Amino acid sequence: MATTEKTEVKFSEARKQEIERIRGRYETPRGLIMPLLWMIQDDYGWISYDAMELIAGECETSPAWVYSIATFYTMFELEKPIRYHLQVCNTLSCGLCGSESILAHLEDRLGIQAGESTEDGRFRLTAVECLASCGTGPMMQMNDEYYESLTTEKVDAMLEEWNCD
Amino acid sequence: MIEETKVLTSRIHKKDSHTLESYREDGGYEAAAMALAMDPDEVTAIVKDSGLRGRGGAGFPTGLKWTFLPKDRDFTYLCVNADESEPGTFKDRVILDLDPHLMIEGTVISCHALKSEHAFIYIRGEFCRPYRRLVAAVQEAYEAGILGDNVLGTGRKLDITIHKGAGAYICGEETALLNSIEGLRGQPRIKPPFPTNHGLFGRSTVINNVETLANVPVILKEGAEVYRSRGTEKSPGTRLFSVSGHVERPGVYELEHGVSFKDMLNDICGGVKGGRALKAVVPGGSSVPVLTAEESMKLQMDFESCQECGTMLGSAGVIVMDETTDMVWALDKLTHFYAHESCGQCTPCREGTGWVAELVHLINQGRAKSADFDKLIDLGTQICGNTICVFSDAVFMPVMSYTTKFRSEFESKLIDSAPVHEKVGA
Numbered sequence: 001m002a003t004t005e006k007t008e009v010k011f012s013e014a015r016k017q018e019i020e021r022i023r024g025r026y027e028t029p030r031g032l033i034m035p036l037l038w039m040i041q042d043d044y045g046w047i048s049y050d051a052m053e054l055i056a057g058e059c060e061t062s063p064a065w066v067y068s069i070a071t072f073y074t075m076f077e078l079e080k081p082i083r084y085h086l087q088v089c090n091t092l093s094c095g096l097c098g099s100e101s102i103l104a105h106l107e108d109r110l111g112i113q114a115g116e117s118t119e120d121g122r123f124r125l126t127a128v129e130c131l132a133s134c135g136t137g138p139m140m141q142m143n144d145e146y147y148e149s150l151t152t153e154k155v156d157a158m159l160e161e162w163n164c165d
Numbered sequence: 166m167i168e169e170t171k172v173l174t175s176r177i178h179k180k181d182s183h184t185l186e187s188y189r190e191d192g193g194y195e196a197a198a199m200a201l202a203m204d205p206d207e208v209t210a211i212v213k214d215s216g217l218r219g220r221g222g223a224g225f226p227t228g229l230k231w232t233f234l235p236k237d238r239d240f241t242y243l244c245v246n247a248d249e250s251e252p253g254t255f256k257d258r259v260i261l262d263l264d265p266h267l268m269i270e271g272t273v274i275s276c277h278a279l280k281s282e283h284a285f286i287y288i289r290g291e292f293c294r295p296y297r298r299l300v301a302a303v304q305e306a307y308e309a310g311i312l313g314d315n316v317l318g319t320g321r322k323l324d325i326t327i328h329k330g331a332g333a334y335i336c337g338e339e340t341a342l343l344n345s346i347e348g349l350r351g352q353p354r355i356k357p358p359f360p361t362n363h364g365l366f367g368r369s370t371v372i373n374n375v376e377t378l379a380n381v382p383v384i385l386k387e388g389a390e391v392y393r394s395r396g397t398e399k400s401p402g403t404r405l406f407s408v409s410g411h412v413e414r415p416g417v418y419e420l421e422h423g424v425s426f427k428d429m430l431n432d433i434c435g436g437v438k439g440g441r442a443l444k445a446v447v448p449g450g451s452s453v454p455v456l457t458a459e460e461s462m463k464l465q466m467d468f469e470s471c472q473e474c475g476t477m478l479g480s481a482g483v484i485v486m487d488e489t490t491d492m493v494w495a496l497d498k499l500t501h502f503y504a505h506e507s508c509g510q511c512t513p514c515r516e517g518t519g520w521v522a523e524l525v526h527l528i529n530q531g532r533a534k535s536a537d538f539d540k541l542i543d544l545g546t547q548i549c550g551n552t553i554c555v556f557s558d559a560v561f562m563p564v565m566s567y568t569t570k571f572r573s574e575f576e577s578k579l580i581d582s583a584p585v586h587e588k589v590g591a
């Protein structure tokens with residue numbers, strides 16, 4: 001669900017120039033929706049309702065339309081982001097290489113189930129579908145980066161590092 | 166002992182292989198310069214003669230697809246499908262990450278053949294480094310005058326726009342991809358009209374996979390005849406196989422079409438992990454029918470041989486499963502994936518995939534009866550063919566093949582299953 005909390009969002013001057021540069025690439029104003037959703041997410045980490053209104057203005061459409069697009073895709077964050085979002089691939093090839101035990105280990109270490117966040121709001125654990133890294137499974141994506149050929153020892157070392165920052 | 170045939174992947178192990186400088190050192194963009202000096206139809210004819218077939222899944226002849234564009238079209242788009250999301254497939258990522266200019270050159274040549282002045286590259290949202298490198302490579306190409314208003318000094322125009330996906334398997338389906346670029350929900354369109362007539366923003370559009378386009382500079386450089394000397398008559402050229410699961414050395418390997426699965430497994434991938442016995446193989450990405458070990462030993466990796474074997478080469482994502490694999494668990498994983506990825510606009514697919522996943526999960530947990538198993542087979546049959554896109558077939562094929570070929574494993578998990586000894590020889 002989108003949070004209705006008031007947020008200050010705007011496009012920076014650099015972003016405005018970028019938008020003008022790509023506007024001509026899309027034959028309809030609505031084509032800019034995904035690029036603009038990405039810009040907001042890259043700049044603010046998530047997409048608030050106010051951001052959707054801003055995007056709707058640029059794309060000559062309604063905030064409701066922007067909302068329906070933002071929710072169609074799994075990567076757009078409609079809530080304030082978590083510091084460490086661990087997304088463990090649990091599709092077949094990773095499954096064959098032990099993704100379930102990695103997931104169980106993370107659940108155990110973080111004290112949460114897949115799909116939940118830790119109480120301090122720093123970690124979220126999600127089981128996701130194939131990330132096109134099947135030859136190096138088990139693997140996970142932490143925020144933007146891929147972590148491949150995971151073992152419980154490697155996971156422990158990562159948690160150690162992330163816990164300390 | 167067979168070895169890799171590195172044609173598309175000849176450069177990927179070099180330092181900074183993703184940069185223009187490195188690409189140019191190896192003769193990069195010479196094929197494009199050559200092609201741009203030719204008549205566009207001549208370029209199409211060469212690609213047609215090469216017998217190149219689409220690497221995205223369906224294996225449709227590329228040159229033939231290009232000739233479907235209406236002669237009197239006003240504007241043409243090329244869309245590069247870089248959404249790679251078929252489970253078990255991870256080869257486009259290698260090209261995007263390690264040799265993006267190869268694909269860009271393929272795009273430049275193809276756009277000339279198609280008389281297109283604007284190409285979109287639709288890249289999977291999760292691909293971070295490949296995305297950064299692709300953006301940088303396109304930027305380099307603009308700065309070097311390979312893209313823009315005066316392509317390689319010919320006075321022709323070509324823009325490339327990179328459009329980043331945001332996590333939806335179905336956007337790999339070509340018409341869903343077009344909708345996604347247009348700022349609509351990424352849901353497949355009813356065909357006809359086909360994209361060549363009514364595609365992106367209503368214009369004539371060709372959609373091709375990353376690997377398909379990466380073959381184009383090679384074809385131009387060496388000519389159709391040399392290109393055809395690799396692979397089989399009907400499946401010419403090499404193929405990037407993504408091998409995962411229970412093998413000693415998983416990875417992306419470039420081999421000639423028609424290579425035997427057995428050689429690929431043993432010589433290239435080091436055999437089944439831990440020397441265990443083979444149980445099952447998915448040869449073309451998760452959506453194609455599974456093969457038993459016995460079937461796979463006779464298999465050759467080309468479009469026709471796979472079809473003769475009752476399966477498909479698809480995206481050439483090879484998933485290997487050893488004797489310890491629980492096939493009910495494996496199907497559970499896959500149906501969970503499909504239930505999650507249905508775009509939801511057709512009722513049989515939306516409801517059916519969810520139901521199928523639930524039934525398989527129940528069976529896997531040992532909580533289902535034989536009536537549930539029958540229901541599963543029945544559902545599989547009903548979903549197929551009654552929908553807008555072939556996603557439903559992609560669900561149906563694994564369900565039917567796993568339940569048929571490994572039936573006893575499913576039956577033994579049913580609450581009311583007959584005792585195992587009664588099934589011997591059944």
Ligand SMILES: Cc1cc2nc3c(=O)[nH]c(=O)nc-3n(C[C@H](O)[C@H](O)[C@H](O)COP(=O)(O)O)c2cc1C
Pocket residue numbers: 218219220221222223224225227246247248249250251334335336337338339340372373374375377378554555556559
């Ligand atoms: C459900 C579904 C998912 C698909 N996913 C992809 C994909 O991730 N990448 C791809 O290149 N083609 C994918 N395709 C195939 C495309 O629709 C299209 O046929 C292909 O991109 C055409 O390019 P080609 O002729 O060069 O193979 C998918 C098709 C379906 C039905």
Ligand code: SF4
Pocket residue numbers: 335352353506507508509510511512514515552553554555556557
């Ligand atoms: S078959 Fe499924 S995925 Fe394809 S259009 Fe229909 S609902 Fe969407």
Ligand code: FES
Pocket residue numbers: 089090091092093094095129130131132133134135137139252253254
């Ligand atoms: S199955 Fe995990 S990355 Fe493909």
